[in-house]
Amino acid sequence: xxxxxxxxxxxxxxxxxxxxxxxxxxxxxxxxxxxxxxxxxxxxxxxxxxxxxxxxxxxxxxxxxxxxxxxxxxxxxxxxxxxxxxxxxxxxxxxxxxxxxxxxxxxxxxxxxxxxxxxxxxxxxxxxxxxxxxxxxxxxxxxxxxxxxxxxxxxxxxxxxxxxxxxxxxxxxxxxxxxxxxxxxxxxxxxxxxxxxxxxxxxxxxxxxxxxxxxxxxxxxxxxxxxxxxxxxxxxxxxxxxxxxxxxxxxxxxxxxxxxxxxxxxxxxxxxxxxxxxxxxxxxxxxxxxxxxxxxxxxxxxxxxxxxxxxxxxxx
Ligand SMILES: Cc1cc2nc3c(=O)[nH]c(=O)nc-3n(C[C@H](O)[C@H](O)[C@H](O)COP(=O)(O)O)c2cc1C
Numbered sequence: 014x015x016x017x018x019x020x021x022x023x024x025x026x027x028x029x030x031x032x033x034x035x036x037x038x039x040x041x042x043x044x045x046x047x048x049x050x051x052x053x054x055x056x057x058x059x060x061x062x063x064x065x066x067x068x069x070x071x072x073x074x075x076x077x078x079x080x081x082x083x084x085x086x087x088x089x090x091x092x093x094x095x096x097x098x099x100x101x102x103x104x105x106x107x108x109x110x111x112x113x114x115x116x117x118x119x120x121x122x123x124x125x126x127x128x129x130x131x132x133x134x135x136x137x138x139x140x141x142x143x144x145x146x147x148x149x150x151x152x153x154x155x156x157x158x159x160x161x162x163x164x165x166x167x168x169x170x171x172x173x174x175x176x177x178x179x180x181x182x183x184x185x186x187x188x189x190x191x192x193x194x195x196x197x198x199x200x201x202x203x204x205x206x207x208x209x210x211x212x213x214x215x216x217x218x219x220x221x222x223x224x225x226x227x228x229x230x231x232x233x234x235x236x237x238x239x240x241x242x243x244x245x246x247x248x249x250x251x252x253x254x255x256x257x258x259x260x261x262x263x264x265x266x267x268x269x270x271x272x273x274x275x276x277x278x279x280x281x282x283x284x285x286x287x288x289x290x291x292x293x294x295x296x297x298x299x300x301x302x303x304x305x306x307x308x309x310x311x312x313x314x315x316x317x318x319x320x321x322x323x324x325x326x327x328x329x
Contacts, residue, residue, distance in 0.1 A: 245295060
């Protein structure tokens with residue numbers, strides 16, 4: 014059985030319709046959908062935290078959702094972004110887990126180990142989701158999240174009509190089938206004294222601070238690609254002599270300009286130069302190129318994973 018939890022309290026909204034698409038996707042399997050809009054569940058509190066010692070006193074049917082999940086082969090959580098976090102139903106659900114587990118570690122582990130996918134209606138790929146959704150999966154693993162940005166499909170998220178777009182629906186099917194286009198990319202982290210070589214590029218009409226990076230071309234190693242991309246994007250000449258190390262590659266999932274799901278592995282390569290070259294932005298989408306003090310870069314960069322990388326790279 015597949016369990017779908019629709020956390021939205023709006024009937025007929027995006028989460029409701031996406032849950033319907035998930036049911037259609039698994040048409041040969043039993044699919045049980047739990048809709049938060051159909052019930053009013055009690056949030057944690059108004060008690061003496063009995064759940065930690067004996068039974069939780071609340072008597073609504075929220076535990077039915079947990080019972081179904083621990084008996085399922087996979088659970089799909091569909092949730093909206095409210096003010097850059099999952100909506101409050103999600104937090105209510107997370108807190109009430111304690112009442113269901115009731116101190117039973119085996120039951121808790123069984124719940125955490127049920128494979129889960131998270132479909133989030135959100136105009137950003139916000140790190141708050143990556144952190145809070147970890148509550149429902151085994152420790153030291155990352156949640157498998159699909160962020161669905163209505164604007165990318167020319168839809169207004171408040172209309173709740175995202176699934177009228179066949180490309181958006183296809184993205185859901187590909188995600189449930191783990192069907193991704195595979196890409197590999199290298200990123201050059203180039204330090205000069207306490208500055209880092211940075212680019213400002215146009216991403217969806219917004220100037221966005223980043224690092225020189227690009228796809229691996231045929232037969233190229235990540236080191237060769239980082240050196241080439243750095244020159245092509247910033248005019249800075251670096252060689253293997255400037256190489257000081259690399260960080261563990263990391264994966265990102267996103268929807269590309271053709272509305273296809275992509276899984277990209279990024280190889281961060283670290284260099285140090287003792288002299289700045291003559292910088293120039295040579296690609297149209299790159300607005301500015303400069304060595305930025307590391308502190309300023311960390312303050313201005315909006316990509317959490319890039320910021321983490323810079324911090325790790327400074328320790329090399
Ligand atoms: C109170 C509130 C806050 C929201 N905040 C955000 C937000 O910060 N970012 C975003 O991308 N969408 C935001 N939205 C839009 C919802 O995520 C979007 O409308 C989604 O489709 C809601 O799910 P539903 O259609 O199933 O009800 C917000 C909506 C509401 C009602």
